[in-house]
Amino acid sequence: MIKVSVVGAKGRMGLHVVEAVNNAEDTQLALALDAGDDLTQITTDNTDVVVEFTVPSVSLNNVLTLIGQGVDVVVGTTGWTDEKLAQVKSAIANGPKPETQKVFIAPNFAISAVLADYFATKAAKYFESAEVIELHHPTKVDAPSGTAIHTAHGIAEARKAAGLAPVPDATETDGGSRGQVVDGIHVHAVRLRGLNAHEEVLFGNAGEQLTIRADSFDRTSFMPGVLLAVRKLAGDAPAGLTIGLDHFLDL
């Protein structure tokens, strides 16, 4: 049994994590803490892995505290900058177990989204054309999604490495219908009531198309990825800071 503590346990994601930890056969809930609770209650005696899902403004401090406690941490909060990540690395190096401390941060725990992004990068060099369409609910404040930008960069890098020419395009496109060009790849964002978070990657050659699509219908979609990360940290994940669920998938 893996003993899992949850920080941010009353938040929208935290509630799902608590339920997932309670329901899985190989995990059990240790402490469920939220804003105002003392994180130093979490120790290696009562906890194998902590799952931290809070907000960007407090997540760094939480993670630094938890590293100081010597417990391994899965972080789902977003908003990590290079500077913040450097502070995490420094905290590990100066913490109580620099050789064995594990910290895992992921921008996306939906396995379908992580796989789609990975497959898109692998497929990219075999197609003359590639575009990305992401679709979200209209209350998402920004467009396009960070995931779509990440996918576009991955495709662009794979094309460059393979020496591909730029994607062919229409020439009279003044009105903006061709979307946002990210590193040479056109990215389109749809905002539609009823949707949650979706991404579709289209590849084309003469006579053929490959489409890879990931749909996240609700927050439960992140739980298999969270549990996978918990098991990896309790298992054979490497020490240090790891970023991205693709590192824990066997691809």
Place this chain on the structure above:
Amino acid sequence: MIKVSVVGAKGRMGLHVVEAVNNAEDTQLALALDAGDDLTQITTDNTDVVVEFTVPSVSLNNVLTLIGQGVDVVVGTTGWTDEKLAQVKSAIANGPKPETQKVFIAPNFAISAVLADYFATKAAKYFESAEVIELHHPTKVDAPSGTAIHTAHGIAEARKAAGLAPVPDATETDGGSRGQVVDGIHVHAVRLRGLNAHEEVLFGNAGEQLTIRADSFDRTSFMPGVLLAVRKLAGDAPAGLTIGLDHFLDL
């Protein structure tokens, strides 16, 4: 048997029309003419309906000539302006059979595309969100397609007539990923090698989505629509100028 003459018979579309007319059980090929041929060979003695598929620069003159011959015409050539259409109407009024002359012009003969456009207009007032994605081969010079703009206008008009609020949207969308806004409706254009001509209309309410998609894989997709128009002109189509295949569909 409907006797059909084809003008532009050696063009990309004309070749398909000749084949379709030869293959259908209720039509037979009369004259197959192309650039340089004398259109006054076409008369009501040898021809019931003419199909004209040429280029915008000559199509108006062809149609005026054919009206002068008193034969009914199905026109597939694009590029019709209000001014040109007025000339056609005038020619009918001053022609040999002002009461019975039939001229039919359609911007799109693909039945799937015409139905998709029609259904989108009917569905529009029942959904909070609506967006249009069109997808074409990358050698199409412009973006978005005229069909997508037409669909967006139809949706916008139906929403206004029903008193709907503007579609909900993201607020931070500087990069252009949200596409071209046509009358309040976001239109996205994908250009992908391997594709031909495709349009997808997305409608959303809380918890539900309706998607209507038309795919035209090649030029044979226009032939059922051309034959439908030919039969209508040889049959019960109203006299005068009719624009748009939706007028000949039983919807």
Place this chain on the structure above:
Amino acid sequence: MIKVSVVGAKGRMGLHVVEAVNNAEDTQLALALDAGDDLTQITTDNTDVVVEFTVPSVSLNNVLTLIGQGVDVVVGTTGWTDEKLAQVKSAIANGPKPETQKVFIAPNFAISAVLADYFATKAAKYFESAEVIELHHPTKVDAPSGTAIHTAHGIAEARKAAGLAPVPDATETDGGSRGQVVDGIHVHAVRLRGLNAHEEVLFGNAGEQLTIRADSFDRTSFMPGVLLAVRKLAGDAPAGLTIGLDHFLDL
């Protein structure tokens, strides 16, 4: 303000109806009753329209009681047989307001699904091929869905009325991959964890395809249809028993 009472107010659907009635600007909640509550509390003094979402075993009695109270009823419960419907009609005829009583029963309140079904029936006669794919969560006990069977029948009837030949098919199909044949139309059922209720209708001619797809992601998808029915019963809906949301859509 339309005064709406809800019967089955604590059920899965009823909870959503109560919330929808509270949130809409033109409706207000009157009584919210559930199993064991006395339905004769509902009168024309306190209620304009009742929404009944219970279970098949009690729904008929509820509806008969409400007709006896002289209140108009929107029924979302399933399981209506011809015999039960006859009892409803008889109760209306013998009730306190036979000339003005309105009862509305719908097998599906998702507007996207009702529109998809309607559009499929309209499109059917223009295509050589037609197939239906429905996709649901794997805990739905039966396959295919009643909606898919209804759609297949509608397509089949439209094809027959238009004199179309049977759909073309493969000849070596022993293994069952071609799905269930409903009135000549092939119906495929997918059962996939993560899905809710979805239907896709595919139409094909040489060179073209038309796809109509309805996605119901969760129960909130039924609320716009429920509110539409409530408004119609409080407004210009005809007296008597009406079955099917398509009667209330302007198509």
Place this chain on the structure above:
Amino acid sequence: MIKVSVVGAKGRMGLHVVEAVNNAEDTQLALALDAGDDLTQITTDNTDVVVEFTVPSVSLNNVLTLIGQGVDVVVGTTGWTDEKLAQVKSAIANGPKPETQKVFIAPNFAISAVLADYFATKAAKYFESAEVIELHHPTKVDAPSGTAIHTAHGIAEARKAAGLAPVPDATETDGGSRGQVVDGIHVHAVRLRGLNAHEEVLFGNAGEQLTIRADSFDRTSFMPGVLLAVRKLAGDAPAGLTIGLDHFLDL
């Protein structure tokens, strides 16, 4: 420049191969032979790689002859049994260059289809549900496609290796709508006029879906795969018999 001879040069696929070889910058056409032509004209003097696209009844003999000539062969003809493959291996072993002879046979040269199949196998173990839908033109004689069966087997094997439970399913499915069960995976075949060859693989977990789709719109879709194989055989492909384009993709 890679010198390429084509056997079956007047066949439907052969014509495309000749065109592709002529158009590519790094290949040039050597001999274009068809039924009745003497294959011993093809020698290592005039040819680097042969592309053989004929029919199952003659393909084995053609390949054996070409091995006897010591030229490397890309084979696109289908219908290879274990017995026939054993004959090819034996011919290589007893041929003029047993250490360096290269023969490549592929059931599918569409890169999108090969990638979809490969990605499906990699994704399989991360999802509770998986189904395969293949869609083809209605003149394809059999259903489901060999590619769909191959994909289903690959998914089933990956699930077994990972210890996954059987896919969850509906329980009342007598009518056949759930399709053909291949090694525990449900496979659906759609036959629709206008389509060519398409495959969609659906994976589902609670709250999420991954969809991988390959579309082959026409025979030109096979040419990038054929040229890739030609280049590999002229380059660093291993000696001996290789089966499947996935061996030549960098995945």
